[in-house]
Amino acid sequence: MKVRKLIFPQQMEIINHQPLILAAGFFDGLHLGHQNVIGTAIRLARIKGLPAGVLTFDRHPSVVFGPQKGANYQYLSAPKRKLELFRNLGVDIVYIAQFDREFSQLTPPEFVDKFLMSLHLDTLVAGFDWTFGPKDLATMKQLKILAANRFDIVEIPKLQLAGEKISSTNVKKYLAQHQIFQANLFLGYNYQNSGPVVHGRAIGRTLGFPTANVAVAADQLLPALGVYVTRILVDDCWYPAMTQIGRNLTFNQGQNPVTVEANILNFQQDIYGQNVRLEWLQYLRGEIAFANKQQLIAQLQQDQLATRKYFEKK
Numbered sequence: 001m002k003v004r005k006l007i008f009p010q011q012m013e014i015i016n017h018q019p020l021i022l023a024a025g026f027f028d029g030l031h032l033g034h035q036n037v038i039g040t041a042i043r044l045a046r047i048k049g050l051p052a053g054v055l056t057f058d059r060h061p062s063v064v065f066g067p068q069k070g071a072n073y074q075y076l077s078a079p080k081r082k083l084e085l086f087r088n089l090g091v092d093i094v095y096i097a098q099f100d101r102e103f104s105q106l107t108p109p110e111f112v113d114k115f116l117m118s119l120h121l122d123t124l125v126a127g128f129d130w131t132f133g134p135k136d137l138a139t140m141k142q143l144k145i146l147a148a149n150r151f152d153i154v155e156i157p158k159l160q161l162a163g164e165k166i167s168s169t170n171v172k173k174y175l176a177q178h179q180i181f182q183a184n185l186f187l188g189y190n191y192q193n194s195g196p197v198v199h200g201r202a203i204g205r206t207l208g209f210p211t212a213n214v215a216v217a218a219d220q221l222l223p224a225l226g227v228y229v230t231r232i233l234v235d236d237c238w239y240p241a242m243t244q245i246g247r248n249l250t251f252n253q254g255q256n257p258v259t260v261e262a263n264i265l266n267f268q269q270d271i272y273g274q275n276v277r278l279e280w281l282q283y284l285r286g287e288i289a290f291a292n293k294q295q296l297i298a299q300l301q302q303d304q305l306a307t308r309k310y311f312e313k314k
């Protein structure tokens, strides 16, 4: 899979390849709706014997425009993970347009004439609600008019589950409400976070439950605080684990920063410094400020039983 960064207008002239089937969207999370859009582009590309491309942006448009302006946006799939998901789907080429002021101020006709036309499109595939500028002007209906006699448009109708649109916004909402099953259902895979294992305060092992503290980068969205059944990928091998996202309320009067700590079942290796992935499977409970260590240990034993049960059923 090729990856090209596009900075408009400087880097547009380097594009010179055969006609392309292009799926367009931001695609945060690559949920089932996105998979349908990109999957359609890929199938069409294979039929026509052309490459299948994806057009995305280097940051979420709301970082430039919306209420989150200038904020640290948290992604379901931060840049590296997004590329991995595109690759898994079988995309041939990814165009990442730099979403800066200049690019964002293109009018709808300019976006088509100056930007899309230089990508040498055979067909553009996008969802029914894709916009490429102001919501009321840059609609799919308008795109069909602007593209007439130049490239084809395939519009993908709304994909819903139980009356709800499969969307990044809904997946984020579920993760914020501990609804892991719903989030994973909409994604079509189990939600993940990743990062290196860093040193904690080494309290876990004194409880009989050593934990791998995973330093998840700030641009990755984490599920809401709480305790979860997870799987963890260490050295290409998945292990059952129970993981807390929380402040270790029992210690230091809850003044600790939020950490992600995984107790891996039946595991004794030293994995400091290694990159791991956590896959979120089921919400168990909220974090509790216990009166003493013994109560915390008793609860951790309960959590371990629940975790074992989850994996026995699988």
Ligand SMILES: Cc1cc2nc3c(=O)[nH]c(=O)nc-3n(C[C@H](O)[C@H](O)[C@H](O)COP(=O)(O)O)c2cc1C
Binding pocket: 200, 201, 202, 203, 204, 205, 209, 211, 213, 227, 228, 242, 243, 244, 247, 248, 249, 250, 251, 261, 262, 263, 286, 287, 288, 289, 290, 296, 299, 300, 303
């Ligand atoms: C599955 C799991 C559940 C946990 N639940 C709680 C909890 O409810 N309350 C709490 O204060 N700490 C909880 N902890 C955090 C422990 O206090 C934590 O493992 C300990 O502080 C170790 O920190 P360290 O890695 O910095 O040594 C939990 C940890 C795990 C792995």
Ligand SMILES: Nc1ncnc2c1ncn2[C@@H]1O[C@H](COP(=O)(O)OP(=O)(O)OP(=O)(O)O)[C@@H](O)[C@H]1O
Binding pocket: 024, 025, 026, 027, 028, 033, 034, 037, 125, 126, 127, 128, 129, 130, 156, 157, 158, 159, 160, 165, 166, 167, 168, 169, 170
């Ligand atoms: N449920 C869906 N059905 C059909 N097309 C979809 C669906 N969800 C997204 N798309 C399309 O996929 C592309 C990427 O969409 P976008 O990144 O805006 O996703 P989204 O999940 O709708 O995001 P958000 O929740 O932030 O609005 C667009 O072409 C969009 O129209």
